[in-house]
Amino acid sequence: MELISGNTYWPSTLEQTSDFPPLAEDLNCDVLIIGGGMGGSICSRLLGERQVDTVVIDKRKLVHGSSSANTGLLQYSNDKTLTSFINTFGETNGVLFYRMCKDALDQLEKLSTTLEIDPSFIRRSSLYYASTSEDVQILQEEYKQLTRFGFPVEYWDEQQIAARFPFRKSAALYTHEDAEVNPFLFAQGLLQSASRLGVRLYEHTEAKHFEFNENEVVCYTSGGIIRAKKIIFATGYETQEIKSDRGAVLESSYAIATNPIGDVPLWYEQCLIWETARPYLYIRSTPEGRIIIGGLDEPVLDAHQREIRLLHQQQKLLQTLQEHFPGVPFQIDYAWAAVFGSSHDGLPYIGPHPRFPNCYFLEGYGGNGTVTSMMAAQLLADELTGTHRPEMELYSLNRTTKPSPETTEPMV
Numbered sequence: 001m002e003l004i005s006g007n008t009y010w011p012s013t014l015e016q017t018s019d020f021p022p023l024a025e026d027l028n029c030d031v032l033i034i035g036g037g038m039g040g041s042i043c044s045r046l047l048g049e050r051q052v053d054t055v056v057i058d059k060r061k062l063v064h065g066s067s068s069a070n071t072g073l074l075q076y077s078n079d080k081t082l083t084s085f086i087n088t089f090g091e092t093n094g095v096l097f098y099r100m101c102k103d104a105l106d107q108l109e110k111l112s113t114t115l116e117i118d119p120s121f122i123r124r125s126s127l128y129y130a131s132t133s134e135d136v137q138i139l140q141e142e143y144k145q146l147t148r149f150g151f152p153v154e155y156w157d158e159q160q161i162a163a164r165f166p167f168r169k170s171a172a173l174y175t176h177e178d179a180e181v182n183p184f185l186f187a188q189g190l191l192q193s194a195s196r197l198g199v200r201l202y203e204h205t206e207a208k209h210f211e212f213n214e215n216e217v218v219c220y221t222s223g224g225i226i227r228a229k230k231i232i233f234a235t236g237y238e239t240q241e242i243k244s245d246r247g248a249v250l251e252s253s254y255a256i257a258t259n260p261i262g263d264v265p266l267w268y269e270q271c272l273i274w275e276t277a278r279p280y281l282y283i284r285s286t287p288e289g290r291i292i293i294g295g296l297d298e299p300v301l302d303a304h305q306r307e308i309r310l311l312h313q314q315q316k317l318l319q320t321l322q323e324h325f326p327g328v329p330f331q332i333d334y335a336w337a338a339v340f341g342s343s344h345d346g347l348p349y350i351g352p353h354p355r356f357p358n359c360y361f362l363e364g365y366g367g368n369g370t371v372t373s374m375m376a377a378q379l380l381a382d383e384l385t386g387t388h389r390p391e392m393e394l395y396s397l398n399r400t401t402k403p404s405p406e407t408t409e410p411m412v
Contacts, residue, residue: 004068005337029054031055036234038070038373043232045194048197056194060204061203121180124178125175151175183370232362237339250300256317261290272284350362351397
């Protein structure tokens, strides 16, 4: 699957990436991680810390799949509101998911401080504004639920927004303790630190075929055979080519990065900005003074169609940015389109699958993929080292994809 079209911004922020060899021998290991993007890099670091004999392979160069197109907004709020999760899964599980996301943000920050590469992890607040006046009631209800369960959030009316931003919106939630990151540098740094902990890394090594035995999985690759007690598939959206999740949806998403605008902040606290519309637009800044805006998700296209479509969508994103911040001389320096995956019920897919013995899947689908990948890596690292995590049942690959709104009983 061709995951990316156009010219992504993040690889330009690292002068030289680490090179790892392709596999050229047969190996044995306790855990084989297939996929060297965000999910695989976090897993490799956590397993390396626990001294688990781990191997990572990727058919591309490491961190050159979807993670290089990730726009690096890290939030505890999700594509679906807490209110919606409570209505779908019940109060216990809805709140559990949001709290696990918030905890994962804290864990990401801790990891960022341990890397030799500075991944520009910066704590930010988020402005989540009503795209139309009809959405104000949705924000009011969400504010009640978030404050009820102790999440750090303010409710702002039109005047409060207009006092801080050069645009007017009917209402917004201003959530605290979110963050931004350079996802490419973050994943690169995690893999480098995992390598120093003894994790073996191989790029340009494709998994071709598997044999599932009682106590091991045999992985036949383009460069050798790997015998592993357990496998973690951290293959992102390409996981749908390995096995299909009924509730998964793949789309095309678009983003641009502007020219550096300067040192003067364009808006209040350089917060993350997004909206209630679906699909939604989002805006963030970078430490270099660029502005990133993305969204315009639409049904997935093949690589050639996506390349053509990008020419139109990048101009639409630029126009939207100029509408939010009139008079600023924005120019497009980078523009890209990428495959983006979400799930019908808004939850990631984490855990085993009955057709793949001794295997686990890590699918951080949705707009908060880095946060849910951190959560998934913690769950899987615990499971693989003897600590059972019953919370993983909430993210089961075999869960009902469209639960009844009347569901109230906890799943865990």
